[in-house]
Amino acid sequence: xxNQIKLFAISLFAISMVLNSxxxxxxxxxxxxxxxxxxxxNLVATSASSSDVLLKFTASPSETNTLFKDYELVVTPGAFAxxxxxxxxxxxxxxxxxxxxxxxxSIVARYTNxxxxxxxxxxWSPATRFETNNNDEVIRVYESSSDFGSGLRMFxxxxxxxxxxxxxxxxxxxxxxxxxxxxxVFGSASKIDYNYTGTPQATQIxxxxxxxxxxxxxxxxxxxxxxxxxSKFSERTFDLTTANPTKNYVFYVRKYxxxxxxxxxxxxxxxxxxxxxxxxxxxxxxxxxxxxxxYQKTPDVPYAKVANNANSK
Amino acid sequence: MKTRxxxxxxxxxxxxxxxxxxxxxxxxxxxxxxxxxxSFNDLVMGGKGTITKEQAKDLAEKxxxxxxxxxxxxxxxxxxxxSFAGKKLANYANNEFVGVVGKxxxxxxxxxxxxxxxxxx
Numbered sequence: 477x478x479n480q481i482k483l484f485a486i487s488l489f490a491i492s493m494v495l496n497s498x499x500x501x502x503x504x505x506x507x508x509x510x511x512x513x514x515x516x517x518n519l520v521a522t523s524a525s526s527s528d529v530l531l532k533f534t535a536s537p538s539e540t541n542t543l544f545k546d547y548e549l550v551v552t553p554g555a556f557a558x559x560x561x562x563x564x565x566x567x568x569x570x571x572x573x574x575x576x577x578x579x580x581x582s583i584v585a586r587y588t589n590x591x592x593x594x595x596x597x598x599x600w601s602p603a604t605r606f607e608t609n610n611n612d613e614v615i616r617v618y619e620s621s622s623d624f625g626s627g628l629r630m631f632x633x634x635x636x637x638x639x640x641x642x643x644x645x646x647x648x649x650x651x652x653x654x655x656x657x658x659x660x661v662f663g664s665a666s667k668i669d670y671n672y673t674g675t676p677q678a679t680q681i682x683x684x685x686x687x688x689x690x691x692x693x694x695x696x697x698x699x700x701x702x703x704x705x706x707s708k709f710s711e712r713t714f715d716l717t718t719a720n721p722t723k724n725y726v727f728y729v730r731k732y733x734x735x736x737x738x739x740x741x742x743x744x745x746x747x748x749x750x751x752x753x754x755x756x757x758x759x760x761x762x763x764x765x766x767x768x769x770x771y772q773k774t775p776d777v778p779y780a781k782v783a784n785n786a787n788s789k
Numbered sequence: 790m791k792t793r794x795x796x797x798x799x800x801x802x803x804x805x806x807x808x809x810x811x812x813x814x815x816x817x818x819x820x821x822x823x824x825x826x827x828s829f830n831d832l833v834m835g836g837k838g839t840i841t842k843e844q845a846k847d848l849a850e851k852x853x854x855x856x857x858x859x860x861x862x863x864x865x866x867x868x869x870x871x872s873f874a875g876k877k878l879a880n881y882a883n884n885e886f887v888g889v890v891g892k893x894x895x896x897x898x899x900x901x902x903x904x905x906x907x908x909x910x
Contacts, residue, residue: 611880611909623821623888624908635883640909761819762890762906 576774646672663713821888
């Protein structure tokens with residue numbers, strides 16, 4: 477009997493302890509919570525170089541609150557200390573990165589009361605920027621009638637740079653232009669009917685192209701092959717004969733480099749003629765189209781992925 | 790008499806037109822002179838002149854002439870502003886062939902190209 481009483485007393489004590497601890501966990505003693513800043517939105521990114529990424533976002537509406545302190549950026553992986561920047565900056569350049577590594581960039585807005593917004597993240601990788609070719613000159617691809625090359629290899633491993641080729645080096649071509657029959661056609665070399673020596677490299681282009689003042693001005697929130705985008709790449713050409721661009725055209729391109737079984741991705745910007753109509757410029761007979769290229773040297777890194785908690789578009 | 794004068798003027802006009810057209814065509818030639826970028830010093834010393842881009846840039850930086858060799862002809866290449874284009878030409882030294890578009894001159898026996906365009910071929 478005594479044992480039963482002891483057991484009952486111990487049970488009562490144990491139950492009371494459990495109830496107490498539950499009460500502590502479920503009761504919010506703070507009936508007037510600290511104000512919390514609203515998160516940034518529309519976080520997008522672009523690769524500025526092999527070591528730099530540009531981030532752009534719509535500012536937190538809480539910037540107008542007197543409690544607003546600053547933004548904090550956290551970059552992972554790597555030994556990056558969190559960095560802060562003041563309100564009024566909606567474009568941030570992050571340096572010291574490694575091409576091919578997919579970094580997660582997370583931004584929170586902070587109040588002076590130490591409360592922070594929900595983090596917004598994007599995953600991105602830097603990529604090499606080429607504004608010049610293997611000869612340290614503007615990347616030029618020439619009209620069909622020129623003695624200079626009409627074909628472009630986005631990245632020539634031997635030169636570590638883009639290179640222009642003639643049809644006698646057809647196997648080196650990724651992309652090309654065709655100005656025969658008073659047309660201006662740009663696209664996958666395999667889809668341009670030249671009498672090549674060798675077979676051009678299979679190079680796929682996304683079905684749509686984008687207008688931008690510069691490669692730095694073309695931000696994106698998702699990978700070049702994200703979702704349905706992946707099925708919209710193919711070897712194709714674009715007829716730009718009647719194009720009258722107000723900005724440069726940027727094409728998303730991918731290909732297997734020789735001996736690779738994963739795609740290398742690139743953004744190829746066709747520069748509009750600044751002093752005339754369309755894209756062709758230069759003296760008749762040797763007119764050319766100028767290009768700039770953002771090339772991801774690491775296969776299977778289509779620049780970007782949207783992290784699960786991101787609310788960018 | 791009027792017919793003769795008219796005929797003479799017509800002949801002059803046709804001749805003038807033909808000369809102008811020929812001159813215009815010569816100036817606007819788009820055909821590049823195709824050759825290799827070489828070291829002039831090496832050629833003078835009996836070598837083939839063959840150089841890499843890095844060597845060519847280094848030589849050009851030190852004031853050594855980098856020139857275009859097309860067949861057995863050596864061309865000194867100048868920019869349109871009158872400056873020597875050896876440094877620019879040096880950037881093309883890694884190419885098997887280079888094309889230079891421009892006006893060709895012979896000055897005191899020296900072959901000169903006033904280049905409007907240099908490109909790999």
